Amino acid sequence: MASAERAAPPSSCGGPFGERRPVVHLFGTVFFDLIFSELSSPPRPGTEVHTKGLGLSPGGSANIAVALARLGADVRLSASFADDAFGHYLRAELGREGVDLSGSPLLSGWTTPLTVSMAYGRDRSMVTYADVSPADASPALPDDFSADACFVTLGTADRAWLETLRRRSGLIVADVGWDPTERWPSNVLGQLALVDVFLPNAAEAVAYTRAASPEDAARILAGHVPLVVVKMGARGAIAAGGPHAEPISVPALPVEAVDTTGAGDVFDAAFIYGTLARWPVEQRLRFANLCAGESVRFAGGSLSAPCWRDIGAWWERQGCGAVRAAYSFLTGLLETCHPVRICQRPCASMPLAAGMSAVERREHGDPVTS
Secondary structure, eight states, rough: OSSSSOOOOOOOOOOGGGTTTOOOESSEEEEEEEEEEESSSSTTTTTOOOOOOEEHHHHHHEHHHHHHHHHHHHHHHEEEEEEEEEHHHHHHHHHHHHOTTTOEEEEOOOOOOOEEEEETTTTTEEEEEEESSSSSSSEEEEEEBBBEEEEEEEEOOOOOHHHHHHOOOOOOEEEEEOOOOOOOHHHHHGGGOOSSOOOOOOHHHHHHOOOOOOOHHHHHHHTTTEEEEEEEEOOOOEEEEEEEEEEEEEEOOOOOOOTTTTTHHHHHHHHHHHHHOOOOHHHHHHHHHHHHHTTTTSSSSGGGSSSHHHHHHHTTTTTTTTHHHHTTTTTHHHEEEESSOOOOOBSSSSSSSGGSOOOHHHHOOOOOOO
């Protein structure tokens, strides 16, 4: 699929929503991710490292978009795409995943943001190139805008725009990006009054609050937002806020990790799904840990997100132990949630049609939409 034509989502899921799929609108930046995995260590200055592990996939806000689409949500994404080979590849892949890009402009004179991720052990290092987008980072909302949930990245969103979004959406979920200046400005905490659920990772939570531990950071952040979840990777996650006087901690599931790129975003998607389903917080944490754990079994972020086929296969491997008992809520879901097709995984090459220019694709006979 060379164009951004929207395909059927890769999963069909009645589950807790019946026949109506929840609508989730995402705002953010989509990156072209180039992931080197199976590295023994990061390259040292003046050296070269070889690896057989390479994956290409959409990244950034695309990680959450694809993960939600694979769980069965109706996903709409507002993001700018550059009119270059990488930009057309990203639009094609997201269209293939069933993500609605009707609110995402195709821009000339701009370059696709790109991230190189180098995965080694249970960690990874990243290098990112991102030119300033000529489009508004906070797009105007149409008069008929509505969504069951919206996802935003704090720090880059305009406060007046957030206030408008607050009035137009039933649920506002937010994450926060890494601050390259490492100054961790306090204005981010001020934006939390407009958010329902905040999902930082442990390093970000500790840095913004100046807390001594992720647990202390969760307690501090719970004073700013109704519900905060601090993601701790292989150590699981902590939630605080609402009726819970003390943070709730749920450990991660054991997994053989290939690459952790995008795992936090997949966690966000699964937690949004559970929140819309009105599950108890502990159940949401377990489901998010499961989906994030399944995603690290492959290189890359978005295309490593699990579909219901992956979740069902995991369920069948659990036997009759304590883990299966803790995840017994999956029984009913797996009866109504089914994969429509096999989900694509990150691969080491980019499809030719996705990398063609608009003129070349017209000559090739492919439809062009933008």
